[in-house]
Amino acid sequence: MCSGNPMCTARDGTCNCHLIKSFSMAQRVFSSGLFLQNDAALMSGMWRMMMQQTELIKNTFEVTKKVLDKLEGSPKEQSIPENTTGSSDQETISTGALFIYLSSGRTDQPYSLLMSEDFPYPIYKERCFSVSLKIVDSLNNPVTLNKPIVFKILLYATENPPKLLTTNTFGDRIMRGTLEIESSSEMIFKKLVIKEVTSRFRNGVIYFVVMPQDTQLVKPLIIENVLVKARKNAPEMPKKKVKRDNEDEDFEDDNGDNELAGADDNTR
CATH class of the missing domain: 2.60.40 (Immunoglobulin-like)
Incomplete structure (x- = not known):
């Protein structure tokens, strides 16, 4: 039979009437002010503990933020030498390293x-x-x-x-x-x-x-x-100017001294 509510018809004790009784008792305690008066020290301790936890969470957040900022800043700091020098040792391969790669690590060939x-x-x-x-x-x-x-x-x-x-x-x-x-x-x-x-x-x-x-x-x-x-173009042959005997005008010849001599003979 239910002991929390006389009007309850449940007989096997499976009802929730006992919660109603507990709630009414707690309400009387708070309304009377007995809880606050008797447990003021407890409330003060709980308040201090909450403030300490808040401060701890704040400190943890600041430390975590600093760690994340440092991790994010590391690649930028490492990239500075690469930008100033144009390349890093890890991006280019030396002659010795290429030799080891090609010869499968062996260096004692006869x-x-x-x-x-x-x-x-x-x-x-x-x-x-x-x-x-x-x-x-x-x-x-x-x-x-x-x-x-x-x-x-x-x-x-x-x-x-x-x-x-x-x-x-x-x-x-x-x-x-x-x-x-x-x-x-x-x-x-x-x-x-x-x-x-x-x-x-x-x-x-x-x-x-x-x-x-x-x-x-x-x-x-x-x-x-x-x-x-890039492919280098062949230099052009210099052009020579020869003055004719019978005329007061110059002409350009690209064929060398032999042809120039022949031109002089023809004009004589």
Whole structure:
């Protein structure tokens, strides 16, 4: 039977009439002011605790804001040297790092490649040049391998990670000519043509690489700071003025001294 409400018909105790009784008791306590009078110290303590928690939350928010500002400001601070220097060490690759990349980390090859002639500098776009090489030992003495191996010409940008250049800005092959030779001693790569200027690449230069098929036997040859400029036009022949004997007028002749002499004979 319900003990909280005499009018309740529930007999199994599943009603909520006891909540009504509790609410009425609490209402009498607050209306009488006994709670505030007896528990003033408790309320004061709770107020102080709330103020402390508020101050703690405020401090935590300020610390979090400072950490976020520092994290967001770090990339900007790191980008300043890149803007002032034009590039960073992580964005470009050195000759040594490219060599390690091409030779799979090995540096103790018994043989290497040596230039027989000076490498052209600068190279002009669409203009032929040749590269002569020979295989040498650690003392730069020419050697002949037991069997010939293939050597290829490759072009690499100075970017990091290494970027192999295969096409120019128009989608054509960036290089043509004798790009692959099988040899055991000396080799000449003839009629090489580069069809792109290096000003389009990072730092304005590229790497010219002679890559052996067996990098465990022969070291790759890397020529750095290769500059390819726009094609240089041939200089025009100077024009000479010759005065005729019978007439007081000059004429221009582009055919050289022999034809000038013939012109003089005809006028005599």
